[in-house]
Amino acid sequence: GAGVSQSPSNKVTEKGKDVELRCDPISGHTALYWYRQSLGQGLEFLIYFQGNSAPDKSGLPSDRFSAERTGGSVSTLTIQRTQQEDSAVYLCASSRLPGGPYEQYFGPGTRLTVT
Amino acid sequence: QQPVQSPQAVILREGEDAVINCSSSKALYSVHWYRQKHGEAPVFLMILLKGGEQMRHEKISASFNEKKQQSSLYLTASQLSYSGTYFCGTSFGNEKLTFGTGTRLTIIP
Numbered sequence: 001g002a003g004v005s006q007s008p009s010n011k012v013t014e015k016g017k018d019v020e021l022r023c024d025p026i027s028g029h030t031a032l033y034w035y036r037q038s039l040g041q042g043l044e045f046l047i048y049f050q051g052n053s054a055p056d057k058s059g060l061p062s063d064r065f066s067a068e069r070t071g072g073s074v075s076t077l078t079i080q081r082t083q084q085e086d087s088a089v090y091l092c093a094s095s096r097l098p099g100g101p102y103e104q105y106f107g108p109g110t111r112l113t114v115t
Numbered sequence: 116q117q118p119v120q121s122p123q124a125v126i127l128r129e130g131e132d133a134v135i136n137c138s139s140s141k142a143l144y145s146v147h148w149y150r151q152k153h154g155e156a157p158v159f160l161m162i163l164l165k166g167g168e169q170m171r172h173e174k175i176s177a178s179f180n181e182k183k184q185q186s187s188l189y190l191t192a193s194q195l196s197y198s199g200t201y202f203c204g205t206s207f208g209n210e211k212l213t214f215g216t217g218t219r220l221t222i223i224p
Contacts, residue, residue, distance in 0.1 A: 033211065042117075043157070043202060043214040056211060091156060101145050101164060104204075104212070106156035 002026070004107035006092050012113045013082055021077040021110045025094030032075050033104060034067055035091045043091065049075065050098035082114045116140055118205045120215035127193050127222050135188040135218045137203030146186040147204040147212055148177055150197075157202060160188075190220070198222045 005024045013019050025032050034046040045059040049069045060066070064083075069075040079086055089111050093104040119138045127133055137146060145164050149157040161170040163179035163186055170177050174191045190197055200219045204212035 035214075042216040043204075045211060045213060048211045098210075101162060101206075103147065103159040103162060104149075105159070106149075108156050 004092055004094055004105050006090075006107040006110050008110060009108065010111045010113075012115060015084060015114055016081055018078065018080045019082055019112065021079075021090050021092075021112070023075045023077070023092030023094075023107060025073065025075070025092070026105055027073075029094035029096050029105075030072070031095045031098035031102070032069055033093045033095075034075070034077050035093065036088045037091060037109070038088045046077070046090075048098075053098075079112075082112075084114050087112055087114045117213055118203055118215040120201075120203060120218050122218060123216070124219040125221070127190075127220070129195060129222055129224050130192055133190045133193060133220065135190070135201050135203075135220075137186045137188070137205070137215055139184045139205050141184065141207055143179070143181070143184055143186075143205055144208050145206045146177075146179055147206075148186075148188055149202045149204065149214075150199045151202065151217075152199040160201075193220075193222050195222050195224065 007022045030051045032049040035043045047067045048056040064080045067077045089109040091109045093106045095102040095104045121136045147162050148160040151157040160172045177188045179186045200217045202214050202217045204214045206212050
């Protein structure tokens with residue numbers, strides 16, 4: 001079956017512009033995660049959607065970042081008034097059920113460059 | 116609380132063995148191991164659960180020492196395909212993972 005897909009694969013934007021990144025999880029997966037990976041760095045947790053529960057937004061670095069998940073499927077991560085330090089690869093992952101015991105399947109990521 | 120991985124980087128000749136450690140300051144419920152090749156997404160290797168058994172993926176195995184709050188990844192008779200960055204992700208219950216900073220593994224012929 002299809003894996004996690006993300007679009008666009010690359011995004012170059014000017015400082016101060018807003019961007020939207022999209023994630024299509026594996027069909028039937030109830031949990032969806034967003035991570036940020038700066039060059040050569042680890043995976044920084046951003047936000048976690050678990051079924052119909054309120055999302056865990058504890059990793060969002062500022063109020064310029066927001067995310068939503070519509071209909072329990074597709075998710076959009078929005079970054080407003082982008083800054084150069086927002087440049088990174090944004091990875092989305094989904095898992096069959098929420099929580100630690102379940103493996104996460106990662107999408108290919110969106111490489112965001114803020115000029 | 117981010118787990119600490121060691122070493123940060125290791126270089127092996129093909130066929131050599133390596134151990135990568137992942138330590139937590141809190142009691143762990145589960146540990147995930149992922150491998151990420153350059154320019155690609157992380158790929159799941161295995162999960163270890165509290166009270167569970169040692170796991171294996173091909174010639175890679177892992178253990179979970181609850182007392183030490185640590186997991187170790189063992190790479191035996193390393194192959195060129197093992198090159199990449201290995202991340203552990205930890206959870207303290209039925210919740211999100213927190214990933215370590217990664218261990219970069221380079222295998223040379």
